[in-house]
Amino acid sequence: MQETKYIIPSELKSAAIGKCPRCRKGDMFVGPLLSFSSKKMRSSCPYCSLKFEKEPGYFYVAMYVSYVFVVAELVTACVGTYIITHNMESPWLYLTVAVLATIILAPFNYRYSRIVLMYWLTPAFKYRPERYADVKEGGGAA
Numbered sequence: 779m780q781e782t783k784y785i786i787p788s789e790l791k792s793a794a795i796g797k798c799p800r801c802r803k804g805d806m807f808v809g810p811l812l813s814f815s816s817k818k819m820r821s822s823c824p825y826c827s828l829k830f831e832k833e834p835g836y837f838y839v840a841m842y843v844s845y846v847f848v849v850a851e852l853v854t855a856c857v858g859t860y861i862i863t864h865n866m867e868s869p870w871l872y873l874t875v876a877v878l879a880t881i882i883l884a885p886f887n888y889r890y891s892r893i894v895l896m897y898w899l900t901p902a903f904k905y906r907p908e909r910y911a912d913v914k915e916g917g918g919a920a
């Protein structure tokens with residue numbers, strides 16, 4: 779049996795930095811992960827050419843993941859606001875916090891809903907170590 783000479787990146791770390799779910803090498807997004815300016819996503823992985831949108835409308839499912847994120851964030855933001863201010867009179871404070879949290883976290887929700895969908899909700903995009911090995915051997919030592 780051949781010895782493994784490369785370190786396989788962990789699933790959580792690869793997901794956190796937006797790498798392709800199959801090879802964990804190629805970037806899923808064009809711009810930086812939390813940028814407001816560029817939210818462009820690559821159509822396929824630059825390393826293993828995995829097509830990210832596996833079928834038409836695939837990313838609509840990410841809306842449900844995003845919905846879960848937003849609800850969790852809004853509850854956290856509003857409970858946090860209550861703990862800090864003890865405000866029981868004005869609904870405007872909570873409304874302002876909720877709107878701000880939604881806007882500020884939008885890039886995070888957009889990208890990580892897709893990442894969660896591709897990493898943990900799509901069995902077809904399972905990690906294939908041999909893809910990572912191919913890349914490593916093709917690019918160096920041999």
Ligand SMILES: [Zn+2]
Pocket residue numbers: 798799800801802803804823824825826827828
């Ligand atoms: Zn890939």
